[in-house]
Amino acid sequence: MNYAEMLKSVMTKGMVALTGLHIGIAGLGVVLPAAAVAADLETLKPGILVVTVQPYMPYTALKDDKLVGLDSDILTAVAEKLGLKLEVNVTDFPGMLASVQNQRADVTIGGIAWSEARQKVGLFTDPPYYSPPAMAVAGAQSFSDVKSLESKNLGTVTGYVWAKSIAQVPNASPRTFPSADSVFQDLASGRLDVGFLDPLLITYQQQQRPDMKVRIEYMTPPSKEEVAAHPDYQYFQPYMTGFYLPQQSQKLEKAISEQIDAMYKDGSLSALITKWGGDPKQFLVPSSEMAAQRRGVDRPADWNPPAVMK
Numbered sequence: 001m002n003y004a005e006m007l008k009s010v011m012t013k014g015m016v017a018l019t020g021l022h023i024g025i026a027g028l029g030v031v032l033p034a035a036a037v038a039a040d041l042e043t044l045k046p047g048i049l050v051v052t053v054q055p056y057m058p059y060t061a062l063k064d065d066k067l068v069g070l071d072s073d074i075l076t077a078v079a080e081k082l083g084l085k086l087e088v089n090v091t092d093f094p095g096m097l098a099s100v101q102n103q104r105a106d107v108t109i110g111g112i113a114w115s116e117a118r119q120k121v122g123l124f125t126d127p128p129y130y131s132p133p134a135m136a137v138a139g140a141q142s143f144s145d146v147k148s149l150e151s152k153n154l155g156t157v158t159g160y161v162w163a164k165s166i167a168q169v170p171n172a173s174p175r176t177f178p179s180a181d182s183v184f185q186d187l188a189s190g191r192l193d194v195g196f197l198d199p200l201l202i203t204y205q206q207q208q209r210p211d212m213k214v215r216i217e218y219m220t221p222p223s224k225e226e227v228a229a230h231p232d233y234q235y236f237q238p239y240m241t242g243f244y245l246p247q248q249s250q251k252l253e254k255a256i257s258e259q260i261d262a263m264y265k266d267g268s269l270s271a272l273i274t275k276w277g278g279d280p281k282q283f284l285v286p287s288s289e290m291a292a293q294r295r296g297v298d299r300p301a302d303w304n305p306p307a308v309m310k
Contacts, residue, residue, distance in 0.1 A: 038083035041252045043106050049084040051075065052099040052108045054092050056180065058204045058276045060110040062090055070200065070276040071109040074128050075243065077268065078259040092178065093159045096244075097122070103246045107256070111198040113161045114240040119298045123249060124242035126257040126306055129273060129283040130290070132238050134199035135217045138187040143194055145220045146236060152193040155183050161239070162196035164232035180205075188212040203277050238287045240294070240305065264306040284308040 044050050053060040053067070060069045067076060067088055079086055091099065096112075099105040101121050111131065114124050135143060143149055146169065154166040158176040166174040175192070177183050183195040184205055202216040221237040222230075243260075245253045263269040270280040286305040295301050 037255070041082065041084070041255055042249070043084065043252065044103070045087070047083070047085060048087050049075075049079050049082075050087045050089070050104075050106045052089045052091055052096045052105040053110050054096055054179075055090065056093075056110045056198075056201065058200050059198065062088055069110075070272060070278075071111065071128065071243075073272050073275070074260070074263070074269070075107070075109050077263065078256055081259050082255055093157055097159065100244050100246050103248065106245065106249065106252060108244045111201070111241055112244050113235070114242045114294070115161055115235075116293075116297060118244070121247065123245040123247055123253040124240075124298060125245070125253055126260050127240040127242055127286070127290075128260050128263075128269065129241055129278070130238055130286050130305075131198055131241055132282050133219050133221055133236050134197070134202055135219055136184065136187055136195040136197050136202045136205070136214050137193070137217050138212065138214050139190070139193065141193070143217060143219060146222050146226060146233060149194060153191065154194050154196070155186060155192045156196040157183065160196070161235040165235040166196065168230045168232050184209070184212060184214055187214055200277055237289075240286070240290055261306045264308055270308055280308055 038047050051067070053062065053072070055061050056069070058069050059071045060067065061072070062068075067073075067086060076086065089099070089105065096108040096110065097118070100108050112118075112124075113131070114127070118124070137143065143152075149166075149169045149172055151171040152169075153173045153175070154169060155175045155177055156162040156166060157180055158178060160176075163174070163176050166172060175186075177186070180197055180201055183192065183197060186192040187195050199216060199218075202214065205212070205214055206216065219236065222233040227233045227237070243256060245256075260269075264284065269284060273280045273283045285307050290305050291303060294305075295303050
């Protein structure tokens with residue numbers, strides 16, 4: 001029995017007793033169990049959320065058949081609330097995006113940056129967190145702003161939004177790599193000056209491979225004037241992440257976004273960000289320009305990004 005049928009039954013009979021359902025007569029409030037919610041979400045397989053990830057700790061990985069990492073913990077909590085079991089497939093970053101765009105997966109996760117181009121061929125949830133601009137460096141030189149990147153060897157992973165950004169830096173030598181591991185290897189060997197990767201990944205690499213002597217630096221974001229002259233510099237600014245779904249999955253996207261928003265309010269997102277080495281004040285507070293980026297694009301004109309109190 002779906003929600004509409006139950007509501008009709010309540011209205012005509014006054015009270016309906018159904019095993020496992022809790023129906024409040026005051027205001028006809030109906031609380032559906034997780035299984036009933038899951039059945040209405042139109043996933044590829046009933047009751048199952050098919051997820052694609054890449055090995056990208058501390059954001060995502062599959063260890064002993066269990067999802068681990070920041071994004072993994074968030075999605076696991078959401079799936080539990082929605083009554084969905086997880087089925088996980090591992091691929092690379094381009095494969096993650098393609099699996100959603102071609103409807104071979106219900107969702108892909110792992111530090112995925114919102115962009116207007118990506119949202120045209122898929123759906124983004126509300127941001128589970130925001131990512132400050134970070135660089136991986138290995139030498140003694142520091143890079144304080146975009147101008148300091150000029151004439152340098154710059155790298156990122158194929159498909160990442162920074163690929164567009166580094167291509168616009170004057171006289172730089174931009175390169176893309178199949179994986180973050182390749183970026184770190186070229187940094188350690190001196191073939192790269194700067195690698196653009198997600199911040200928690202860089203700190204995780206520092207902990208796991210101190211012998212590579214890779215460190216994290218935070219760059220001053222480009223000014224409005226610099227972004228106007230080089231539009232793809234926008235990806236050198238803090239950005240919104242999101243879980244990425246097929247265009248046809250509006251119900252599922254809305255349900256996941258509602259759970260993400262609730263996690264901002266109940267403190268569980270702050271706890272997970274802290275667990276994986278981040279600062280909630282950096283990762284859970286949007287910058288001033290973020291609302292305008294999505295308003296009228298894939299969100300209503302009055303949308304405000306979720307946030308914790310500063």
